[in-house]
Amino acid sequence: MATHNIVTYPGKPYYACKYEEQTKIKHQVFASYFDTWVKIVGKDSPLNFIDCFGGCGLYDDNGNLQPGSPIIAAQIIEQNAISLKRDCCVTILDIDKNCTDNIPQAFKLFNCNCSYELINADFEAYINTELAMLEAKGKTLSPTFFLIDPYGYKIKLETIKRLMSVKNSEVYFNFMFNAVNRGISSGKVDNTMDELFGCTEWRDCQQLHGIEREACIVDLIRNQFKQFSRYVLPYRICFPSIDRTYFYMIHLTNHVRGCEIMKACFAELNHGKIEYIGKNQNQSFIFDLIEDPVQEIESYISTNFKNSRESFDELLDKMIDTTPYLGKDISSAVLSLYNRQLANIRRVSSKRQSSKPTKKDIIEIY
């Protein structure tokens, strides 16, 4: 256990980690998305939440205790319990016994009565053994949200691929860019990098610098994930007061709606942007601030989908994880093109001619 950011309380049986700005953002986006996920995924089947790197469950925010990710998820499940009318099993893993011993204290402190299974084990060993056992019995997991939030990068791409093979499952993965960026040049962790990227091409990024190097690393991991996950969107998180990337939260899902909703959740908490660039910064890296996104999207659609005819979801599928645009703005842009007689909307899912197109509505771009 790293001790530099630990806060203890004399006479109390628990401890907390110092709450940092980037962790708050990570938690806020996760809470916002997870609340939607439990409401909409597989309405008739039970769900699982597996916090693969659960942590100690408590954060100290200038003297105020705040819940860690396992408690945040459990609280959301508890709040949704009546309307859900189905089980959502919570499993919390951590390799550090200090953490797994602290988790029950955290549940108590937040009066959270959601049941959970606590496992003091290594994530890869545990999850691969469990999935192999299920496979041997011809069974599979019900839809599962895997939160993978390590301090470092000792994660195998093959394991994430295996998690994504569980039907209707999603992965929210903390890609520790800052550490990976140092690691790829060190010459000491080449095997770990081969396993993380699932290939040897990360070596092509070694000679690059600055923005090119960052783009090379992030594009590679994204492309590798795209081989087994339909939508992959990395969300850049900077150090709160240094103009530099700390990590990327990468969302993997096979559902266009999942990708659309996560993007909307992130943007809502980050001034409309899909990156967190710290408190005092104004430089954007992935996508610059767009003043009038709808106008820009209209032009993007007119250029890239000229003479096309497809459903709104098919259009969304082609834009949601390859452009900075939000689903609601894409929909507004199509409506605007329609109002300007530059597109046609054949209503299938939406009712009124004046409403924004959605799902199965057929869009013809002139």
Ligand SMILES: C[S@@+](CC[C@H](N)C(=O)[O-])C[C@H]1O[C@@H](n2cnc3c(N)ncnc32)[C@H](O)[C@@H]1O
């Ligand atoms: C960043 S913290 C998790 C924070 C937590 N997700 C939250 O947001 O509240 C990372 C945790 O991973 C744990 N860990 C490190 N290596 C692990 C492994 N191989 N398997 C499981 N847990 C591990 C550490 O003990 C640490 O508690």
